[in-house]
Amino acid sequence: MIDRAPTPFSSVSRRDFLKVCSLAAAAVGLPASAAEQMAAAVQKRKPSVIWLQFQECTGCTESLLRTGHPDVAQVIFDLISLDYTETLMAAAGHQAEAALDAAVRENDGKFICVIEGAIPVKDDGNFCRIADKTALHLTQEIAGRAAAVIAIGSCASWGGVPSASPNPTGASGVSDVLRNKPIVNIPGCPANPYNLLGTVLQFATFGTLPALDDKGRPKFAYARVIHDDCPRRPHFDAGRFSQRYGDEGARQGFCLYKIGCKGPKTPNNCSLVPYVDTPGAWPIGIGAQCFGCSEKGIGFNLPLFETVDVQGATPPAMYTPIDPASGIISPVATGVAGLVGGALVGAGLAYGARLSRDDRDGEARDEEKP
Amino acid sequence: MNAHARPVGGKIVTPFFLVLLALAATAGVLVGYRLFTGVGSITALTDQYSWGIWKPINVVTFTGIGAGAYGVGLLTYILNNGKYHPLIRPAVLVGAIGYSLGGASVMIDLGRWWGSVFLLYPPWYNFSSILLEVALCVLTYVGVLWVEVTPAILDRWSADGSSRLKRFAARLQPRLQAALPFVIALAMLLPTMHQSSLGSLYLMAPTKEYPLWFTGWLPFLFLTSCLTMGFGSVSAVDILAGSVMPGRYRTNMALLGGIARVAGWVSLFYVAFRFADLAISGRIGYAFQRSYQVPFFWAEIALFTTSGLLFLSRRARTDRGRLFTAAILALLAGAIYRVDTYLVAFDGGPGARYFPSVGEILVTVGLGALGVAAFLLIVKKLPIFAVGETRP
Numbered sequence: 001m002i003d004r005a006p007t008p009f010s011s012v013s014r015r016d017f018l019k020v021c022s023l024a025a026a027a028v029g030l031p032a033s034a035a036e037q038m039a040a041a042v043q044k045r046k047p048s049v050i051w052l053q054f055q056e057c058t059g060c061t062e063s064l065l066r067t068g069h070p071d072v073a074q075v076i077f078d079l080i081s082l083d084y085t086e087t088l089m090a091a092a093g094h095q096a097e098a099a100l101d102a103a104v105r106e107n108d109g110k111f112i113c114v115i116e117g118a119i120p121v122k123d124d125g126n127f128c129r130i131a132d133k134t135a136l137h138l139t140q141e142i143a144g145r146a147a148a149v150i151a152i153g154s155c156a157s158w159g160g161v162p163s164a165s166p167n168p169t170g171a172s173g174v175s176d177v178l179r180n181k182p183i184v185n186i187p188g189c190p191a192n193p194y195n196l197l198g199t200v201l202q203f204a205t206f207g208t209l210p211a212l213d214d215k216g217r218p219k220f221a222y223a224r225v226i227h228d229d230c231p232r233r234p235h236f237d238a239g240r241f242s243q244r245y246g247d248e249g250a251r252q253g254f255c256l257y258k259i260g261c262k263g264p265k266t267p268n269n270c271s272l273v274p275y276v277d278t279p280g281a282w283p284i285g286i287g288a289q290c291f292g293c294s295e296k297g298i299g300f301n302l303p304l305f306e307t308v309d310v311q312g313a314t315p316p317a318m319y320t321p322i323d324p325a326s327g328i329i330s331p332v333a334t335g336v337a338g339l340v341g342g343a344l345v346g347a348g349l350a351y352g353a354r355l356s357r358d359d360r361d362g363e364a365r366d367e368e369k370p
Numbered sequence: 371m372n373a374h375a376r377p378v379g380g381k382i383v384t385p386f387f388l389v390l391l392a393l394a395a396t397a398g399v400l401v402g403y404r405l406f407t408g409v410g411s412i413t414a415l416t417d418q419y420s421w422g423i424w425k426p427i428n429v430v431t432f433t434g435i436g437a438g439a440y441g442v443g444l445l446t447y448i449l450n451n452g453k454y455h456p457l458i459r460p461a462v463l464v465g466a467i468g469y470s471l472g473g474a475s476v477m478i479d480l481g482r483w484w485g486s487v488f489l490l491y492p493p494w495y496n497f498s499s500i501l502l503e504v505a506l507c508v509l510t511y512v513g514v515l516w517v518e519v520t521p522a523i524l525d526r527w528s529a530d531g532s533s534r535l536k537r538f539a540a541r542l543q544p545r546l547q548a549a550l551p552f553v554i555a556l557a558m559l560l561p562t563m564h565q566s567s568l569g570s571l572y573l574m575a576p577t578k579e580y581p582l583w584f585t586g587w588l589p590f591l592f593l594t595s596c597l598t599m600g601f602g603s604v605s606a607v608d609i610l611a612g613s614v615m616p617g618r619y620r621t622n623m624a625l626l627g628g629i630a631r632v633a634g635w636v637s638l639f640y641v642a643f644r645f646a647d648l649a650i651s652g653r654i655g656y657a658f659q660r661s662y663q664v665p666f667f668w669a670e671i672a673l674f675t676t677s678g679l680l681f682l683s684r685r686a687r688t689d690r691g692r693l694f695t696a697a698i699l700a701l702l703a704g705a706i707y708r709v710d711t712y713l714v715a716f717d718g719g720p721g722a723r724y725f726p727s728v729g730e731i732l733v734t735v736g737l738g739a740l741g742v743a744a745f746l747l748i749v750k751k752l753p754i755f756a757v758g759e760t761r762p
Binding site: 327328329330332333334336337340345348349351352353354355356357358359360363 | 414416418419606609613688689690691692694695698702718722723724725726727728730731732735
């Protein structure tokens with residue numbers, strides 16, 4: 001990773017190229033056979049990607065620059081055609097605007113628009129302007145002509161840090177200002193670049209978007225909450241908690257729930273796909289509580305030390321047998337059981353009563369005789 | 371054993387006998403179906419409730435009814451009270467039948483019943499299993515009980531068998547007489563072991579058992595209550611025999627009165643012990659909580675107390691009906707305690723529930739009917755009861 005030398009674009013061999021495709025497929029959890037298809041698709045025509053940046057910190061771009069499997073050079077040169085990005089492009093000023101205009105025109109209705117950062121909507125969006133166009137206007141004009149829109153980061157997904165109370169600029173997510181377009185939200189602060197790559201490469205190869213949950217997040221990455229796959233989960237189940245920063249529990253690596261970890265409410269794959277290939281490079285990995293960046297209404301909304309409700313108190317491995325619809329109580333069986341039991345007990349008691357009567361009668365007769 | 375015992379005789383095939391056979395045949399068909407299609411096909415068992423009524427009723431209650439042989443044996447042989455001797459043969463026969471049915475029930479309840487042949491192969495035993503102890507003990511005891519029944523068969527042969535059978539019986543009888551003390555010793559040891567083990571089985575479920583039932587004394591409580599059941603079954607059988615054969619068999623109320631006294635005190639001791647255990651371990655509060663298990667607990671206590679007091683009442687010495695009622699209630703009390711421990715108090719887990727299916731109930735009823743039919747057949751053919759002695 002460290003001694004990674006940029007491969008000269010002209011000298012890419014088919015073998016190297018297939019390797020990149022395999023890496024990309026593996027990174028996003030597609031089967032090895034998808035690499036072949038990916039390579040074939042990319043050779044025909046690389047998908048055009050236009051990357052817009054509004055109210056943001058460039059953290060999502062920065063993390064994309066640090067991917068290793070495949071690395072960003074391979075991605076932007078071999079797998080996609082990144083036609084406009086303010087951070088990476090050499091062009092500036094009118095040149096840059098011309099490139100954007102050309103890319104949109106050439107790939108009208110076919111390109112992918114990635115949006116990084118929130119969109120201010122207060123005062124006609126006057127708080128963010130690029131080439132004298134507001135972010136609101138750019139979103140509606142450019143993203144409105146894309147085949148699909150990917151909102152990367154918590155800001156683009158639903159406002160993120162710029163939308164934190166009192167939200168003076170009316171910062172909003174893409175889905176708040178753009179309707180009638182397939183929008184994939186990849187929240188995270190910053191978002192794990194592999195979740196973006198997986199989405200982009202699936203669209204590039206198969207022309208489809210991944211299955212999404214109710215908040216527009218790809219299920220392949222956001223189906224389970226942090227708490228389900230947390231490396232500290234056994235401590236939670238065993239009741240071992242860190243009570244404050246730096247205490248004995250914190251040093252032992254105990255569960256951070258009681259200092260406000262939002263893992264039980266926050267869906268993401270942080271513990272499963274290491275952030276930019278560095279295992280442990282995420283809040284819980286370094287001993288800080290998850291702050292809920294990838295769940296709307298938690299990150300940048302709830303106080304850092306406030307605890308959240310635990311949705312699944314039972315370890316996830318036990319979800320299936322914990323509450324199965326099991327056991328049938330058939331009304332016929334209860335009837336039969338009642339009849340059999342009642343008949344046996346009733347007959348026994350009735351017989352006892354009859355014997356008692358007989359014996360009393362016998363005694364009475366015996367007494368009469370003498 | 372009892373020189374005066376004679377076969378009851380009479381018609382074997384009566385309408386009642388045919389009804390019993392029909393019930394048993396129904397159970398037979400269901401069991402055959404179950405053996406080929408798996409235990410889930412006719413039962414309501416689930417992963418959470420893998421033991422249904424076949425365990426607490428067919429195995430534990432049937433053997434509890436059969437524990438009359440153990441109870442009367444204790445009185446006769448250990449306490450050396452020879453006067454109870456006439457009650458031994460019927461009690462042993464009930465025991466042999468009850469235990470055979472219980473053992474058969476275990477086999478049909480086993481998921482992979484064909485594996486039970488390995489009970490004959492000690493190298494594969496799991497010696498830390500309570501179930502293994504129960505299985506071996508019960509199987510051995512079934513054998514012991516039938517050995518205890520054989521004197522009746524030999525008596526019959528030497529009385530009116532062919533000349534060859536007579537000679538065979540004459541040769542075997544002295545040997546059997548010589549061996550009987552050992553057989554009887556075994557017959558006292560084995561039930562002590564497995565009747566308590568039937569309670570020990572639930573020691574493994576401390577977190578799943580309702581606290582009113584879970585106690586380290588489970589084995590002792592099972593042993594105690596098997597005695598009351600055994601005394602109940604002996605009394606009930608003897609009274610029934612006297613009342614269906616008036617003039618031929620006379621229920622000896624003096625004899626049963628002695629048994630009733632023991633049974634009564636054991637019942638009341640059981641109740642006192644139960645409460646003492648709950649009080650000392652601090653679980654008595656559970657008896658007053660609002661939970662569906664609690665009424666079962668009080669029903670159990672009420673039955674043990676009522677049957678105990680009835681057993682001890684003066685009228686029970688002369689009134690057959692009073693004693694019979696006490697015996698029936700004692701059997702019911704023991705049965706409810708067993709079903710409670712095995713099913714009512716057992717929590718299979720959230721969402722899990724169990725009630726026996728019609729198939730399970732029919733198999734249980736059919737096995738019971740088979741037992742009664744076998745008992746009727748054997749007492750009519752073999753010298754079990756001392757009949758024909760009473761003057762009208």
